[in-house]
Amino acid sequence: MSFSTLGLSQALLKAIKEQGYTAAYPIQEQAIPAVLKGSDVLGIAQTGSGKTAAFALPILDLLQKKAASRNRFVKALVLVPTRELAVQVEETFYNLSIHLPQKVKTMAVYGGVSINPQMMKLSGTDVLVATPGRLLDLIDHNAVKLSEVEILVLDEADKMLNLGFKEEMDRIFALLPAKRQNLLFSATLGGDVKTIVDTQLHNPLTIEVEAEASVPELIDQVAYQVSTEKKGPLLRYLINQENMQQVLVFASSIRTADNIVGKLKKNGIEAAALHGDKSQGARTEALKQFKAGKIRVLVATDLASRGIDIKFLPYVINYELPRSPKDYVHRIGRTGRAEASGKAVSLITPEDAHHFKIIQKKMGKQVTILPTDEIDLQGV
Known part of the structure; x- marks a missing residue:
C-alpha cells in the first residue's frame, strides 16, 4: 500500500520518498491511520517490521496541529530499553520531520553519559526519546516535566521489563496525565506486558505481525x-x-x-x-x-x-x-x-x-x- 493513502501530510510524504521508503509495511498500514485518529494502539511485532515509522510519522503529523510545547514540558514521550534504540528512534524522527512547516524538536536521552549536557539541550523539546532510568534522573533534576504529555510510546516494552525497568516504568506512569494517547509495541505479550496493556491502554487497536512474517x-x-x-x-x-x-x-x-x-x-x-x-x-x-x-x-x-x-x-x-x-x-x-x-x-x-x-x-x-x-x- 502507498503511504499517500494513509492520511499523512505532503511534507511527510516528501520526506518518506527521500528516505527511500516505497510501500508501507503491514504494521504501518494499520497503525498510522489509527494514531492519526487519536486511538490507542497495541502492536505485537519484531524489530524490522517497520514499527518506528509506524508511530513516528503520525506523531509528527499530530504535533503539527498542536501548540508548541512549553519549555521542558514535552508533548510526546517515547520510552525505549537501550541507548542504541534511543539514538535510532531520534534519527528516524529527525529524518522524517525535515520538511515540516512547524519544526519539531526531538531529543534522545540515556544513561552512560554525563547528564548535564542533556539537561542543557532539553529546552524546547517536543518529542523526548528516553531510557527509563535516565528519564527519572532528569525529572529528579527538574529538567523535564511530564504533566503535559499527550502521546506516550512504549517501544519494545518486553525488553524494558526484561531489563528490570518495571519499577521505573510504574513511577513514570504515575507522573503522566490520565488523559493521553498510548502506543505500545512489543515482540511478545507476556504477563507484565499484558498488565501494562490492561492498566494503561484504552480500547486499543491490536496489530499483530507474526515473527515469521518479518x-x-x-x-x-x-x-x-x-x-x-x-x-x-x-x-x-x-x-x-x-x-x-x-x-x-x-x-x-x-x-x-x-x-x-x-x-x-x-x-x-x-x-x-x-x-x-x-x-x-x-x-x-x-x-x-x-x-x-x-x-x-x-x-x-x-x-x-x-x-x-x-x-x-x-x-x-x-x-x-x-x-x-x-x-x-x-x-x-x-x-x-x-x-x-x-x-x-x-x-x-x-x-x-x-x-x-x-x-x-x-x-x-x-x-x-x-x-x-x-x-x-x-x-x-
Whole structure:
C-alpha cells in the first residue's frame, strides 16, 4: 500500500520518498491511520517490521496541529530499553520531520553519559526519546516535566521489563496525565506486558505481525558444520572468500565478542565490538563507522544490537546461535530489508545441531547445512 493513502501530510510524504521508503509495511498500514485518529494502539511485532515509522510519522503529523510545547514540558514521550534504540528512534524522527512547516524538536536521552549536557539541550523539546532510568534522573533534576504529555510510546516494552525497568516504568506512569494517547509495541505479550496493556491502554487497536512474517524471502540462509576450534578461522575464511564488506556478527557473550574482534584485527580485517561494557561514546562511534563502511565487521551481543537499523545490510553471521528461535529470526531479519537481498550465515558445531533443528522447525524453513572438511583453513 502507498503511504499517500494513509492520511499523512505532503511534507511527510516528501520526506518518506527521500528516505527511500516505497510501500508501507503491514504494521504501518494499520497503525498510522489509527494514531492519526487519536486511538490507542497495541502492536505485537519484531524489530524490522517497520514499527518506528509506524508511530513516528503520525506523531509528527499530530504535533503539527498542536501548540508548541512549553519549555521542558514535552508533548510526546517515547520510552525505549537501550541507548542504541534511543539514538535510532531520534534519527528516524529527525529524518522524517525535515520538511515540516512547524519544526519539531526531538531529543534522545540515556544513561552512560554525563547528564548535564542533556539537561542543557532539553529546552524546547517536543518529542523526548528516553531510557527509563535516565528519564527519572532528569525529572529528579527538574529538567523535564511530564504533566503535559499527550502521546506516550512504549517501544519494545518486553525488553524494558526484561531489563528490570518495571519499577521505573510504574513511577513514570504515575507522573503522566490520565488523559493521553498510548502506543505500545512489543515482540511478545507476556504477563507484565499484558498488565501494562490492561492498566494503561484504552480500547486499543491490536496489530499483530507474526515473527515469521518479518523474515523476508530475500534472505539467503546457509549454515556450516564446524568444530568449535575452527570457528574463528572459518569466519575469517568466509569474510575474505566472499569479499564481505559490511558484516554484522552475533556472539553470545561480551568476552567472545572481544576475542573475535581481536583475532579479526590481528588478521588484517578491520572490526569493532558492540556490547554493554563499551562506553556510550565508543558504541556510538563503532556504529557510525560501521554504517559508513569504515569498519568491515561489527561484532555484537544481542542486547547491544537493539536499535541497529541499517537499510541495506548485506550480511549477518551467527558465530554462536541465540537461545531462542525468535531471537534467531530477529538477528537474521537485520538483513534482507528495504527490498534488498541479504545473506544470513550460521556456524554450527556438533553441540548446536539439535538446537538448530528446533530453530528451523519453529521458523518453518529448512536451511542448507554445508560441510567444511575440505576447506583449507591452515593459516587463515
